[in-house]
Structure formats: C-alpha cells, structure tokens
Amino acid sequence: MTPTRAEFHVLLALHDGPRHGYGLMQDVDELSSGQLQIGPGTLYTAIKRLRTAGLISETDADADRRRCYKLTRKGRTAVEEEARRMNDLVRLARKRGLLPSAS
C-alpha cells in the first residue's frame, strides 16, 4: 500500500520506537513542524489501515495501560522505501529546476 500523508507521518513517528495514540498525535505535529495536525479520527483510521496492512502492530501497554503501537519489519521497510521514493522525487524536482539546488 502507498501510505497517505498522515499514515506516512505515523510510520515516521513510530520509527523512533513504540508510541501510544496521543503520543503519535503529538509526534506528527512536531515532525511536520505544526503543518500537519491530525485528530483522533484521522489517527485511528490510519492505525487501523496500517495494522491491516501489517505495517504496524500492537505492543505492550505503557505505565498508564494505554495501548501502544510499533513498526513491524514490513513497516520499517515500507517507510524507508517511501522516504527513498520521496527523496528521488525531490532530486528530480531539483534537476528540473522546480526546487533550488541543495548545495
């Protein structure tokens, strides 16, 4: 599956380690520098899709007994591939002069 923007950010947040729902919402906000703010609806719709696709799984609950989620091996590969794909696109955009050169 090709992750949506919100799903990609959730995968990216989980790349650092397991998180619970609200923690993920905060991380997505931070990772995107406030450009992407997701509510509980978007978050849990994404979690369900990612779990169904086998990209994330549930892990042990935290101290407050909140359900936590972690990346699976498949999820790690998927997020890395997606990041590589985006990087290739950015490189192409630079080549075509759509974006300023990195140097």
Add this chain to the structure above:
Amino acid sequence: MTSERIYAALLYLYPRSLRHEYGREMVEAFRQLQRRSTRPPLAFWSFVLADVARSSVLAQIDEWRHGPRQIAIRLAASSAAGLAVTVMSAHGATWLYRYFYHPYFEGTDIPMLPSGIALGLVLGATVGLAQWMLLPARVRRASAWALASAVALPIALLFCGAAVDRALLGLNPVAAEPYSAARDLLVVGVSRTATWTEMSLQFSAMAAAALVIRALMRKPLMERRHAH
C-alpha cells in the same frame, strides 16, 4: 464530560468495526487533546468536527471497499466470469469436435471421473484467469483464490447442467447431434456429479488450477496497469 459525550456520540459516524476496536482509545485521545489544547473552544471544535467529517467518510468508504460484502461480490463476479469462459470453451470444443468428427468415436463412453477432473482443471484455470483480471490487488491471499473457486463450483452445479445443454444446442445447432464426446468431457463432470468423492476431486483440481494461475501471475492486472 459533556464534550466527551458529544465526541463519543460522533463516533457513531464511523464503521462499527473501527468504533468497536478503537472507540475507547479515540475518546481517551480526544480527552487529552482537549486538556492540552491552547485553542479557543470554537477553533478546537472546528478542528475536531472537520477531523471527524473527513476521517469518518474515508473510514466508511474503506469499510465498504474492503468489507466482506464487497469481497464476496467480487469473488462471485470473478467466478461467474471464469464460468462464462468455461462455457465458451465448451462451446468451442464442441464445435471443433463436430468439425473434426469421425465415426470411429461414435458411441465412445466417456469415463465419469477423469472427465470430471478434466472439467475441474479447465474450470479452475478459467476462474483463476478471471480472478487475475478482476480481483483487486488487495486480495492476494491464496485462501481468497481457493474461496473463489469454491464459489464457482455451486454456480457451476446450478447452471452448467441443463442450461449449458440448452445453450450449446441453441447456439450451435451443428453440435445437436450426435451427442458430442467433447461436450461430455466439459459438461458431464459437473452436471452429472454422482458422489462426494467426485465432487471433492473436481474441487481439488479446480482449486489447484486456480492457484497455479495465481502463482504464474503474481500481480493482478489492475496493479500492473498502475505500476506503469
């Protein structure tokens, strides 16, 4: 507390499966979001309502697209398409047999069991082919392919008997007589299945052929199209 109740009520906009699995967590996440929010109430609720409206519609669409009802429709459709190809194959084989008919074959008795297994293989291959063309990329599991074959068998039992006889005789008057051994080969196995053993052998042959097609064509046609 009232806010949480309102949010809990809004969860009824989501599919039951999502609500059942994550409803409590969603309310908990909403509570924390509200507690730590720095937005004025109007802005906060605008954000929450927009989130609910957008994500609930997407969740409902997702549920409809991936739900068991939709998969069942696709499986039945692909099985029926496979069967249509089988009936056409039967028609073609009958015509060919009639065209190359030789009196030597007259009165040849077609053995029931091998013809049934042969039919199973033909049916499985055509159903497999139809599945490859019609089923979306998400149905990749071997069990789904075998299930589609299982759907095809009762359809075949229902329609491949008298209906195929009528269709063949009606569409191809040349084949009306003599009673074609080629048609027997394709039709008799299903239309005159006598025992459970025969039926299970047919199904096994069918499922095996469908799975072989699946293995040969790893990616569904739709996905290939998107990939290019």
